[in-house]
Amino acid sequence: MTIVSAQGIRRTYGIHEVLRGANLSLEAGERVGLVGRNGSGKSTLARILAGAEDPDAGEVVRRTGLRVGYLAQEPEFSPGLRAVDAVLAGLSDWTAAMDRYEAVTSELAEGRGEEAALLDEQTRLIARIETLGGWEKRHEALALLGHVGVHDVEAKVDSMSGGERRRVALARLLVAAPDLAILDEPTNHLDLDTVEWLERWLRERYPGALVLVTHDRYLLDRVATRTLEVEGGEVYSYEGGWGRYLAAKAEREAHADRVDANRRNFLRRELEWLRRRPKARTTKQRARVDRAESVRDEADQARAARRDREATIELGHTREGRIILETDDLAVDVGDRRLVSGLTLRLRKGERLGVVGPNGCGKTSLLRAMTGDLIPAGAGASADEPAEPKPEDGPRIVEGELRQGKRTRVAFLDQARSGLDDGETIFENVGQGSTVVRLGNQELDLRSYLERFLFASHEQRRIVGTLSGGERARVALAKILREDANLVILDEPTNDLDVTTLTALEGALLEYPGAVLVVTHDRWFLDRVATGLLVFEGEGAVVRHEGGWADYAERRKAAEAGPAKASASKASSAKPEVEAEAVSAAPSKAAEPxxxxxxxxxxxxxxxxxxxxxxxxxxxxxxxxxxxxxxxxxxxxxxxxxxxxxxxxxxxxxxxxxxxxxxxxxxx
Known part of the structure; x- marks a missing residue:
């Protein structure tokens, strides 16, 4: 059964046409992934499907009574709400039914009103509450907040960070269980354990239809039954998740290559005829000229579109010394809390370590320590001029030693992309007064360098403050990667990036000869890039594990299953005394070797x-x-x-x- 149908959707911002005649339909219960480059119109299409934005042209038809839930990248809440109130706001129908049920029950108990009518209404309310999810939805709301990592349910949403607000909004949508849920980048700001929990919830417990706008390729591969790609303002549909989409897209592009080859052959023949300069006196000859010119223009446009399709990222590298980064028994505190305890690490050339752990465990603080941003307590003090005390509530190195090599040069991408000036253009932010970029022995014009990050020449004068999250991330990457370094430290580089840029970044890191430290919740990224993981395992313990996320998850699963199997084996071996006596009375048999x-x-x-x-x-x-x-x-x-x-x-x-x-x- 079709629940949403969109036909001829067009949307323009200024002179930029984002969607031009997009068509799609959604069936009840199906799980759809929505993919495409940053700026291709994914979020715009999601908002239009959700009814949060109107198209300039076209029509969206929704099934009568369809309940649609939408998780925006920047969710909105009424002022002054506690987290628990914000989530319960997603249960407006259920809350109204419960309130009315309690009022009717009270009236019956007190003998007020007409009993027959009240009993009839009470029966209808019971059925309504069951339809809306049963009697335990309030407890479910509190449980969902815990699952997404919001543990202070009394905290005011107004005072929360952007990531915490998104998690509250996610819990609000999940507890409402709409007929159609449209989630725009739901895994941003979630730690890896929470992402895996969300994946299981959507796969096993969520009953409605689903539209996922996400760069999380594992989530797409394991949840989506169909993939929609927004490209060139249109929507293309592919069966299956990420893997099947890639194979089908490759076939479509191969077909486009064959069509392009046929077009070029036609052009060659027609242009040879045109070079003979026939007198276009007849209608037939004039039509032939027009046809050749039309096909030539189409070919030029097709080649230009295919040229713009992929990002190219190359990391500048400078030769490193014997030591890149080392720590001995490193301890990092924030306030009275120990974030990192006793970390000993030797980071060598060619190693790429992923840093993973729950939100708030100290991953960013550890990266700041690695960059040299955190000064050890008391460092730089002298008898004449004591060191300026650091704020007690900020992270600080309290024990151990951290050493960077004399030749170590760090390129650091922070999570907030704070190195960007919102009032300057893309060109000015990345160029920093220069129009030349040097990558090793290679010298590039700044415009050509920015085109590698999918910023065409006419876009490079855009003000950074007007960019989307994905575009800001590309600008920040372009800025920090232009400097030669031998230690690249990235804090959540995958947030907001489209898959095209992610793939290019993965390829660049795989070829990078220096060392890499990266905090990310993207499991696909870790499996492709990481040679090892630094895992926050609680109580300040940071443990190194070899391999990517899948290797670690498999070992953790086996370790967790071990005690359970041992317990089950012990229980099954404990026989009742009567049974033991019966066995002992039977003729003994030698145990099988x-x-x-x-x-x-x-x-x-x-x-x-x-x-x-x-x-x-x-x-x-x-x-x-x-x-x-x-x-x-x-x-x-x-x-x-x-x-x-x-x-x-x-x-x-x-x-x-x-x-x-x-x-x-x-x-x-």
Whole structure:
């Protein structure tokens, strides 16, 4: 059943036409991902579907009685609300029904009014409350606030940070459980555990239809049943989540390449005819000239559109010394709270560490320490001139030692993008008085450099204060990455970036010869980029784990399952006394001997770990090939063969790993 239909949607801001004739429909219960470049019109289309904004032309038809919930990037609340009140505001229908039910019940108890009419209304109210989610919605609202990381339910929403306000708005929408939920970047400002909880909730518990505007590729792959791409003001539909979308998009672009090739062949023939300068005296000849010129213009436009499609990011690098960054028993406090305790770390060339943990655990403070922004307590003091005391409520290094190498140069992207001047243009912010950018031995004109970050020449004079969140993020990246460095530190670089820019950034980091520290909640980004993780595990403990997020999550899952399995095994082995006596009275049988490794299996086990390592290296090499910027320039047949090879390599690596576990268990 179609619940929303949009036809011929057009929307223009100034002279920029964002949507031009977009068409789409949504079915009851389906889960749709909405993707596209920053500025392509995703959020505009989401607002129009939600009824929060009107199109300039076109029509949106919604099913009668459809309840639509919309999570905006900048949610709005009535002033003075507590967090719990803001969430309960999402239950206006349920609250009204509950209030009326309590009033009717009170009237019946006191013998006021006509009993038959009150009983009839009470029955209808009970049915209404059940339809709206039952009797425990208030408890569910409080539980949802805890799940999204808002623990002080009495706090005023007005005093909260932008991230906290978004989490309150998310809880408000989820508890309302509308027929259609439209979520614009729902994972921004959520930590990884909360993102995984949200993913499970949407997949397993949310009953309505869903539109997800997000750059979180894991979320798209695991939740979406269909993907809509906004490109060139139009909407293209693909079945499945992120992986199937990529394959189908590659096929569509390959078809476009074939059409473009045919157009070029036609142009070549027609232009050869035009060069002979025939006298266009007849209508037929004049039509032929017009046709050739029209196709030539279309070809030029198509090539220009395809040129603008992808970002190109390259990181400036300067040679590093033997030491890039080291810490010994580092401790960082904020107020009376220990954020980091006893961290010893050696960061080497080529290492890319993801920093993960719950919101508020101290990830940003740790990055600030790594940049040298946090001065150890008492540093710089002398008998004649004592050090100026640091604010007690700010983060500070209280124990241990942090060392940067003499040749270490840091490029730091902070979460607030605070290095930007909102009153200056993109060109002025990035150029800082210069029109030349030097990346290693390469010298670029500033305009060409900015075009790599998807800012066309005519856009580079835009004032930064007027940009969207994704555009600001691209400007901040362009500014900090123009300087040669050997240690790149990024705090939430994936917030607001579109997938095109994310992919380019991932490729640049994979090729970067220096060291990288990055705080992000993007699991796909971590799996593609990180060689290891620094995980905040509570009580100030920051533990290093090798591999990406999937590796860590699998190890954590196994560790959590271990005690449960042991407990279950112990419980199942505890037999009632009567049963034990009956067993002892029966004729004794010798316990069956455990099977041991055969000679052939011993030989197999000795070389198996190397084979596992080789198989995993094969998978990593293929994934690096997939991450290359020119991968989708290949033919469709080559891409299909590649994906088949990648799937086979993953299956082989998994089979070898399982065989190694099996033989190791027998050996033990």
């Amino acid at each position: 455990k099977r041991k490794l055969t000679y052939g299996e011993q030989i197999e086990l000795e070389g198996l770990l190397e084979r596992v390592d080789e198989a995993e290296q094969r998978v990593a090499a293929l994934e690096a090939e997939l991450a290359a910027a020119d991968f989708y320039d290949r033919s469709v047949r080559d891409q299909q063969a590649f994906f088949a090879d990648l799937q086979a390599a993953k299956a082989a690596a998994e089979a070898l790993a399982e065989r190694w576990v099996e033989l190791e268990a027998l050996a033990d």
